[in-house]
Amino acid sequence: MGKEYDTTPQTVPHVATKYRTICTPVPHPDSVQHIERSRKYEPLSMRGMPPIVWDRAEDISVYDKYGNRWLDWSSGVLVTNCGHGVPEVRQAIIDQVNSGLIHNYVFPSEERPELAELIASVSPEPLKKVFLLSTGSEATECAIKLSRAHGIAVGGREKIGIIGFERGYHGRTLASQQAGGMAGQKTWIVNMDPAIINVPFPDGYWEDDSSFDGFLQAVEKSGMKPSQIAGVIMESYQGVGPDFAPVEYIQKLRAWCTEHDVVLTFDEVQSGFGRTGKFWAFEHYGVVPDLICCGKGISSSLPLSAVIGRPDIMDQFPPGSMTSTHTGNPVCCAAALANIRKILNDDLTGNAARLEPVLLAACKAIQEKYPDVIGNVTCAGLVAGIQTVKKGTKQPDHDLAHRVIELCYQKGLLFFAPVGAWGQTVKICPPLTIPQEALEEGIAVMSEAFDEAIDEMYGEEEVEEIDEAVAELV
Numbered sequence: 001m002g003k004e005y006d007t008t009p010q011t012v013p014h015v016a017t018k019y020r021t022i023c024t025p026v027p028h029p030d031s032v033q034h035i036e037r038s039r040k041y042e043p044l045s046m047r048g049m050p051p052i053v054w055d056r057a058e059d060i061s062v063y064d065k066y067g068n069r070w071l072d073w074s075s076g077v078l079v080t081n082c083g084h085g086v087p088e089v090r091q092a093i094i095d096q097v098n099s100g101l102i103h104n105y106v107f108p109s110e111e112r113p114e115l116a117e118l119i120a121s122v123s124p125e126p127l128k129k130v131f132l133l134s135t136g137s138e139a140t141e142c143a144i145k146l147s148r149a150h151g152i153a154v155g156g157r158e159k160i161g162i163i164g165f166e167r168g169y170h171g172r173t174l175a176s177q178q179a180g181g182m183a184g185q186k187t188w189i190v191n192m193d194p195a196i197i198n199v200p201f202p203d204g205y206w207e208d209d210s211s212f213d214g215f216l217q218a219v220e221k222s223g224m225k226p227s228q229i230a231g232v233i234m235e236s237y238q239g240v241g242p243d244f245a246p247v248e249y250i251q252k253l254r255a256w257c258t259e260h261d262v263v264l265t266f267d268e269v270q271s272g273f274g275r276t277g278k279f280w281a282f283e284h285y286g287v288v289p290d291l292i293c294c295g296k297g298i299s300s301s302l303p304l305s306a307v308i309g310r311p312d313i314m315d316q317f318p319p320g321s322m323t324s325t326h327t328g329n330p331v332c333c334a335a336a337l338a339n340i341r342k343i344l345n346d347d348l349t350g351n352a353a354r355l356e357p358v359l360l361a362a363c364k365a366i367q368e369k370y371p372d373v374i375g376n377v378t379c380a381g382l383v384a385g386i387q388t389v390k391k392g393t394k395q396p397d398h399d400l401a402h403r404v405i406e407l408c409y410q411k412g413l414l415f416f417a418p419v420g421a422w423g424q425t426v427k428i429c430p431p432l433t434i435p436q437e438a439l440e441e442g443i444a445v446m447s448e449a450f451d452e453a454i455d456e457m458y459g460e461e462e463v464e465e466i467d468e469a470v471a472e473l474v
Contacts, residue, residue, distance in 0.1 A: 020412030057084035081297035092338035112328035129314035132328035136269035137171025151230025236281035273297035277353030277381030348432035352381035396424030
């Protein structure tokens with residue numbers, strides 16, 4: 001995992017369709033200097049994406065300066081739900097900048113409560129308090145803080161336990177990374193908080209036991225009692241898939257949290273704002289959490305996140321003691337207001353739901369064609385994942401996923417780098433504005449890339465197997 005893409009310009013076949021244009025070597029030779037400058041001045045960790053130097057992005061398209069255009073299936077890592085740089089959002093940003101107010105800390109403004117009210121209006125009862133922040137990690141850290149504070153308030157200083165899930169992801173800060181379930185990302189922490197534990201995530205593929213009994217057994221094995229648990233935090237779907245838990249499991253989890261006065265947080269940072277064909281992904285489970293963490297698609301543009309929750313949980317800290325320097329920045333608020341209104345007015349959630357069968361069928365078709373190397377396939381709305389494995393095993397195959405994405409980028413279809421606990425997933429997440437025609441064009445390109453990548457990696461092996469079979473017959 002973390003493998004870089006070759007930045008040497010490659011001569012590839014030209015492409016000229018309604019949604020894609022490739023007319024030069026990629027990356028363009030003149031763009032390599034900018035990639036090299038990034039490598040010189042930015043951390044190594046910033047590398048890993050297909051080497052396109054973005055010039056501009058509009059709706060479902062990403063452009064470089066040299067005439068190339070990619071159909072975007074990344075949404076800038078699930079941010080641009082209403083499309084890249086759409087007129088409504090751009091104009092809202094321009095108008096706010098021109099108003100003269102571009103920062104106000106936590107002093108009152110018109111923009112911040114207007115956005116908080118709109119977010120509250122699309123959130124279920126009783127989640128009607130909204131704390132605006134800047135990043136997803138900031139939101140999940142805040143949720144953990146609120147959960148522990150509530151636990152201490154109702155159960156004393158022993159009620160501080162936080163439960164996350166294996167293979168989960170909640171950000172890259174201290175508590176968020178401990179609550180997340182990717183062991184390889186925690187080696188820098190060393191002195192792990194013993195009251196933050198991970199339990200198996202019941203996806204039904206990587207974890208066979210999808211019963212709620214598995215959760216109870218894992219909690220018991222940890223040595224903590226329910227009376228010591230302050231909060232449970234989970235992604236509404238695990239972003240490494242998207243992997244969902246069974247509905248019955250989540251409904252039992254909701255009941256267990258209620259019984260033991262445990263704060264249930266759903267992390268909707270990448271799954272909210274219509275992505276799964278419902279406004280909130282947790283709606284698929286038929287339950288309501290105590291806290292929601294959201295971000296990314298909240299603005300389709302500028303840095304903004306939020307924690308949404310019950311008033312009794314959100315109001316635990318006195319004035320001035322739970323704030324953030326850039327909370328509800330007015331320019332970001334303006335972008336988010338325009339974005340959420342566009343999602344609602346243009347029924348982009350409905351578009352995601354309507355296109356789900358098309359996307360799911362295409363992903364399943366690739367799995368059926370290559371069952372030995374495609375492990376798990378999942379889809380909800382306009383987010384899908386094709387998880388690659390070593391032939392005939394359940395061992396994740398990062399190299400295959402990496403090569404598929406590289407071939408797609410060379411053909412004018414843009415993904416971000418493979419995701420998942422082992423970098424095994426080709427993640428599909430176009431803007432929710434994508435029309436079916438563009439989705440189908442992208443599907444054809446992706447299918448072709450899988451054909452080519454699998455042939456490169458296994459074609460010679462298959463020829464040898466055929467030769468051996470023929471020899472045995474002779």
